[in-house]
Amino acid sequence: MPARWNGWTTASTAANPSHDLRHHQLVRGSGCEVWDIAGHCHLDGVAGAANTPFGHAHPRISDAVATHLRQLTHVDETLAAQQPAEELVDTLAALTGLHDVVFVNSGSEAIEAAIRIAMDYWRHRGQPQRDTIVAFARGYHGCTALAAGLSDLPILRTEWAPAPRMRHVELTPHHRPDEPGAAAALAGEFAAAITAAGPQRVAAVIVEPFLNVGGGIVLPDGFLTELRTVADSFDTLMIVDEVFTGFGRSGYAAFAVNAMPSPPDILAISKGMTNGVVPMGATCLRHSIRNQFGDAVLRYGHTTSGHGLACVAALATIDLLRTEGLSQAAATADWFATDFPQCLRTSGIVELRTYGVVGVLECDSVERALAIAAAARQDRESSLIIGCKQNALMLTPALNTTPQQLRTMAAHLKRAVENTSLYA
Numbered sequence: 406m407p408a409r410w411n412g413w414t415t416a417s418t419a420a421n422p423s424h425d426l427r428h429h430q431l432v433r434g435s436g437c438e439v440w441d442i443a444g445h446c447h448l449d450g451v452a453g454a455a456n457t458p459f460g461h462a463h464p465r466i467s468d469a470v471a472t473h474l475r476q477l478t479h480v481d482e483t484l485a486a487q488q489p490a491e492e493l494v495d496t497l498a499a500l501t502g503l504h505d506v507v508f509v510n511s512g513s514e515a516i517e518a519a520i521r522i523a524m525d526y527w528r529h530r531g532q533p534q535r536d537t538i539v540a541f542a543r544g545y546h547g548c549t550a551l552a553a554g555l556s557d558l559p560i561l562r563t564e565w566a567p568a569p570r571m572r573h574v575e576l577t578p579h580h581r582p583d584e585p586g587a588a589a590a591l592a593g594e595f596a597a598a599i600t601a602a603g604p605q606r607v608a609a610v611i612v613e614p615f616l617n618v619g620g621g622i623v624l625p626d627g628f629l630t631e632l633r634t635v636a637d638s639f640d641t642l643m644i645v646d647e648v649f650t651g652f653g654r655s656g657y658a659a660f661a662v663n664a665m666p667s668p669p670d671i672l673a674i675s676k677g678m679t680n681g682v683v684p685m686g687a688t689c690l691r692h693s694i695r696n697q698f699g700d701a702v703l704r705y706g707h708t709t710s711g712h713g714l715a716c717v718a719a720l721a722t723i724d725l726l727r728t729e730g731l732s733q734a735a736a737t738a739d740w741f742a743t744d745f746p747q748c749l750r751t752s753g754i755v756e757l758r759t760y761g762v763v764g765v766l767e768c769d770s771v772e773r774a775l776a777i778a779a780a781a782r783q784d785r786e787s788s789l790i791i792g793c794k795q796n797a798l799m800l801t802p803a804l805n806t807t808p809q810q811l812r813t814m815a816a817h818l819k820r821a822v823e824n825t826s827l828y829a
């Protein structure tokens with residue numbers, strides 16, 4: 406029988422066999438509710454793949470996309486301009502403070518472009534020896550060969566894939582982001598790694614504001630700002646990967662980097678960008694970096710880069726973010742910070758953590774986490790779809806999930822934890 410071969414996705418790094426998923430065929434959705442082919446309603450606690458900040462089938466986004474679809478199919482971005490792409494560049498520049506934008510189709514591609522730009526930037530400056538990237542060992546920046554090579558996570562290691570020269574920063578086993586001085590101490594680890602790699606060889610540091618696939622790890626407040634100072638002091642580039650945290654996921658702003666006094670040199674974004682309607686990502690960069698290339702061509706690009714449909718969906722998503730999304734994200738992040746730990750207080754959980762519109766339940770084993778996720782899903786009365794990254798369960802609902810829906814999700818999850826503990 407023909408079969409789909411699932412890779413793991415970043416919503417769940419332990420892929421369900423596709424024959425199991427045939428029984429979970431989803432046919433329609435509205436907000437954070439989705440219905441399967443048998444008519445059962447499930448609560449979508451992961452918002453697609455943490456990429457639908459405004460939930461399923463949002464009418465404003467669907468209408469904008471449908472209108473564009475009737476007008477124009479595809480424009481090659483090197484042969485002609487199109488209004489939605491031009492407008493999106495201006496809109497992103499206003500949101501990020503970074504004035505040059507490269508459009509791509511996914512988070513991994515945004516990282517590929519970022520690393521290529523960083524490496525070539527130094528070559529254009531006459532420093533070809535800059536071949537090293539400094540990153541968290543548990544960072545995750547995508548699954549294409551170059552992006553995967555940035556990480557030291559076991560799920561990404563292969564014996565054959567090429568990788569840049571890397572220097573990894575480990576989190577200490579007692580990583581405590583709330584301790585006074587934690588941000589400066591962690592940035593100091595990066596300074597030590599740059600020193601060990603040889604500062605004149607470091608092309609860039611790259612970090613996520615929150616380690617998503619790496620296990621839902623919260624970093625200290627102010628860490629990005631401290632890292633900016635470190636990068637500046639070594640005259641190297643700072644790349645921030647907001648593929649996961651962007652478009653309101655960080656809770657109180659469109660991007661986590663908005664809290665920095667000055668933006669990073671390069672920013673990679675994707676996921677929530679089009680509310681999950683059309684694949685899209687972007688690499689945003691300082692104009693001074695772009696300038697260094699002069700007339701040299703950027704040696705990167707895909708057939709569908711900057712697709713008009715994706716640009717239209719992104720503009721509608723950003724419009725929603727500005728008009729209502731940021732206040733919804735702040736309210737939902739407040740719920741996570743205060744109510745989520747209360748709702749989930751139960752045995753069987755090692756640690757509860759929250760970051761913006763993200764709730765993490767760390768379990769004592771991968772098996773327990775998978776069993777809880779399956780129990781939440783199989784509850785016929787009230788099925789909840791939740792993500793699982795190794796032994797960490799992650800709730801990443803849409804920003805506009807109502808307080809009532811959030812409480813219902815938490816109640817389902819608590820029941821799944823308790824039922825699973827009984828048989829552990």
Ligand SMILES: Cc1ncc(COP(=O)(O)O)c(C=O)c1O
Pocket residue numbers: 415416511512513514516545546547548613617618646647648649650675676
């Ligand atoms: C921080 C981060 N970077 C990069 C990626 C890769 O994005 P994509 O899966 O769209 O290639 C992800 C995906 O989850 C991510 O969380």
